[in-house]
Amino acid sequence: MQQNPFESVFKIGVTTEIGRLRKLLVHSPDSGLGKVVPSKAQDWLFEDIVHLDTIRKDEYDYYTKLLMYFLDPEKIKGKLAEIDSVEANRGFYKPNHPNFHNSENVVELQNLLADILADEYIRKKLTAAVCAIEGCTYKLQLKLTATDPKELAEIFISGTMADDTMIFAPVPNLIFTRDVGTTINSHILLNKPAKKARVRETMLMRYIFFNHPFFAAYQDNVIEIPDPTQHFLRPGDEPEFRTTLEGGDVMMVSKNHVLIGVSERTSEEGANEAIKLLFENDVVEKVTVVKIPAKRDYMHLDTVFTQVKRDTWVILHSIAHSPAYDATEPIHFLKEPEKLEATTAIQFHKNKPGEPKYYEHVEALLDDISRNDLGSTTPTKIIYSGGNVFPYDSREQWTDSCNLLALKEGVVLGYDRNDRTVEAFKASNFNVVKVQDLIQDLESGKVDADTLTDTLVLMPSAELSRARGGFHCMSLPILRDEIL
Template identity: 70%
Template structure:
């Protein structure tokens, strides 16, 4: 069982040095997504699992370990990369798994709680009810080893062969199941049926795993709207849905919530009420973006790099006047303007909200007033703000970056025009394989890295339609001054 008497949670920014997070490594369920079910399971394409695991995600885990739990990897890179050990360090059911208390694997947490007979009975019953399993299968699952049962709940397969229910391939996007805001945990309500089991598993983990025992009273669950079951023809916009990609912790007092394809206005409203009622934050900004698959969550159109630097999609960030300045008015420009977000800021201690004209105005206000930046706010645009590269590279998550510490972010290697924009803004660009060798040799240290974007191989991971902001659930970050 994962144990850590000093385990703490606390996230008060998007850019404070990352100290602990929850992830889920690609499992066999991803290798069973078929074209006819891909979109039902929220995938745009089918992926090659071995390449995704050993050629891409493996780098992610090793990099996280160097930043968060270096003692478990420093000096071992050659051993870990040896042919006989490859595809082992990141696999939770392998003897050589890293077993870190800082880079925490969700499957391990699930295995831990399933060792308790009472929890196993409740969770098996709940999963079988959701998946319409027959009674004999339910009894068979109850008698299984906790580690094997955890794999089944995630992959949908017994012995990695016979499928008994659908996989949950989106669990690699761990941010969407919950968000840590200061010392509270907000459990989300996904919009799609394909993610229902993920939320159930997350709820059991947060309420039952010893790592979170000191925070049980700080767990916030979103209720459905009152008497929702009596509302005829309830559509997506009326349902209470909220996913983690639409929640950003800006500061100890301020959270952004997006209304998107996946997060409804009702979900945002319920979250605001609960955050204010529990005195979690003092200010919530709602950013309403078009309900399009192109955007999905707000973290697909902007993320933070430094307190005064943001990466974002220019076509959703600027006013009509600004568009006129940078390109001739045309049907294309007018079409872009139809997608402009609506931005409203709410306060716990006053009734009158504030409205912002565009994303750039909001992000500049955050940098100056929430984070105290004395430097001009800078914007790095997807595709270097050039059509069609802005839209192409936003689709492959050019704006979906994870800050390992302020100014050091992780992204995909395929977004060339966006990388040009980073270089023009004074950032170093380095491939993850090169950086790992430098960290191992000591020619570079985590502390010495500044203003750097680290590039991850992305031929398969990018097919899943999520970047590293999506693939991380930070539970502890250092406070920024």
Template identity: 70%
Template sequence: MSIKKHDNGIHVPNEIGTLRALLIHSPDSGLGKVVPSKAQDWLFEDIVHLDTVRKAEYDYYLKVLMYFLDPGKIKGKLREIDAEENDRAFYKPDHPNFHGSDKVLELQQLLAEILENEGIRKKLTASVCAIEGCTYRLQQELIATDARLLAKIFISGTLPDERMIFAPIPNLIFTRDVGITINNFVLLNKPAKKARSRETLLMRYIFFNHPYFADYRDNILEIPDPLQHFLRPGEDEDHRTTLEGGDVMVVSPGHVLIGCSERTSPLGANEAIKLLFQHEVVEKVTVVKIPNKRDFMHIDTVFTQVKRNVWVVLSSVSRQGGGVREPIHLLVEQENRDKTEIIQFRREDPMQPKRFESIESLLDDISRNDLGSREETRFIYSGNDTFPYDAREQWTDSCNLLAIREGVVLGYDRNDNTIQAFKTQGFEVIHVAALIDKLENGELEAARLKDTLILMPSAELSRARGGFHCMSLPIRRDSLDLTV
């Protein structure tokens, strides 16, 4: 079953409204081909065990998404689906029994469907082969390949005979980084690292060519390089235009946050602001500069939203003063580099920016003034704000949570102190396996769940250095009642 244009379209006006549709990519065989000598070049800190990631961890993510977003595909069928565990038919985009949800969209399926078009197949194959330096004969061989198989090859880099013809793109599971939905626009991003060039190309072709997005092609924004950028001296990252989706948050219909980080440059943030203001997508953009360190990478690794008045935050980069807590031997010259800075621009008068003294003050302003919260703004701190657990648990994505609806978020089960902080703030905590059992047998209804942290297994998946906020590209969320 192919995915058609969706009647409800695309619309993401916030971070916490009920999630109705998103784009994901389930771990593919390329993830199991990352080798230690290339791991950092391919932006992985470690190698993962693919079968464990698929069967014991990511599959819970897919199942819980189905129960909340497309229950007709799974409820009452779980036993049958699990009986096919060895074949993994429900989860394989190239299998006839694949779920084919138009709410939990699988990137590989969308790619396969556009490749059915001969013209697109030829153009995209030529583009991929140019990026990867393939021979002309291999390019012709790929053009003649079945569309579903070709999609798999483009993602995994591997032919059916197990020959690797180019590198895998294991970061494709982090779908947010190469595109972000802002209201009814799509911002296609410019990843900082060469390892993500192919996935950027694939996403561009999907958004511009798949019928699901047909009505929004005029609303797809691409970040350009500055005019005559090729004349500028040097090719270091400080002079490049880069922006990744983990550094973009749609906190209200009129307000977007953009992080300047290890992966998003000031030039990238500047070009994004110009695009968003030029197309009247939002009224204001706040730039949040965090330390340019691998520990943090994106702003969604140091804070994400839980409810309109509740945020999970890493305190060491958030509080007034903005310095990162480090051992006493921190070098003086690192201080400016490690300072958090926040500046807000308004479309009506971008030359009169507003500054915030800390991330907490910004988030409080969003909760009260953008989202109309009448309750005190609360912060749940990584590691329960206790050293060294704050830093350890932030490294395993304690702050990178995905809201399925306001107050109901997905996070890793390994971050014990952060979990305790949620409990202290009055949240229920439930393991995903127990939740799925209750949803399947009717003991719980997804729509009735509130103020809950859903714990997801994470022994292997967390090694990829990204949580469920990273592993989601929301396409449609409900608006919030801003009069509440």
């Protein structure tokens, strides 16, 4: 495989959720999303049938362009009119398209996959692995092995041949790149998915991290979570015996502190294994486990809260303050404490084994992070989903009001449909701007990405929101500036 000219300058390092974003991994919506059918949507972890062209041209295109203004402005600044004039099908965001941006900062996973498939040895191994998982015939395996690497990368993701024939299921969840892994300082913690639908994408990412020249200097820093010893001897496939962890449940909140959610997709066993590996490899000093109700409404930790500034968070109130057990309340007595929808936060310290720290509620944890980990000298601010008014809090959390991506401290991306949450941001003195207007202002020079502060950027969301994941989900940061 040809050596990548950027290998020597490709760096990995994430110490917070809010430092200026410099590099991230994304995956543009591919044709596989347009082939999800109602009968398989649940199996493939999709809640709805989305309209692919709308997602691509009217929604994701803006996301790509905004990322470029912040992460790789030379590719777009002063060229927006030209880009728009030649992309009748919006090829700027499409891998394999002549007009694709090919940024080394907004890194497309499909391109990384195509790069490693150019190596014949890797192509044979990975094709054999995919075909084994998908039950392909040997003749099809040989045909795929002989396929052009760029085309093969698209097939592995979309499940579709060049003639539009589907040969196996797509992996539509790959647009949610956050879930395949998390950058923790200069390490990468790979996921261990809870659902069969995500097994192939996890394997593809494993091959990328261990074989692409971009990550050559960091291969010893890739952390994989093993199954329990002799797990195959245990009965059935009961959840209590499974070790699962997904990236949406992992947050790098400060240089020495990681949050891990125990949720519908991440098990206690997965959190336990991650803690041991992070401590054994001296990656961090503290890990706080936040146990949230194992419900599809929440799914991952980053669907119920994300960070906006060192002193500001957005969260669903029922997660921030779970109901306390009250023996005088009949329903609490009837349900018993363990049956309430409670959220707990327990912190483990590498140098204090057996001495966990318990937090009264999640909001207390966030306040501790802001003040003691990040050195905030101002009172911690909490912005509640839907303005903490029922039913808007739950409705807007479902459409990712709490799943925001910070491009830099105080500048975050969210969906334009969560009106009550937008009002809550305004009440906290944030500017609110539509991405279409911001892009024009960045292009004209009226606004500068380096000086922009305290801004919620509203992104079009009619179709993207139906996939049930926000921009925090659709990003895997691999390089951020440290915050001062």
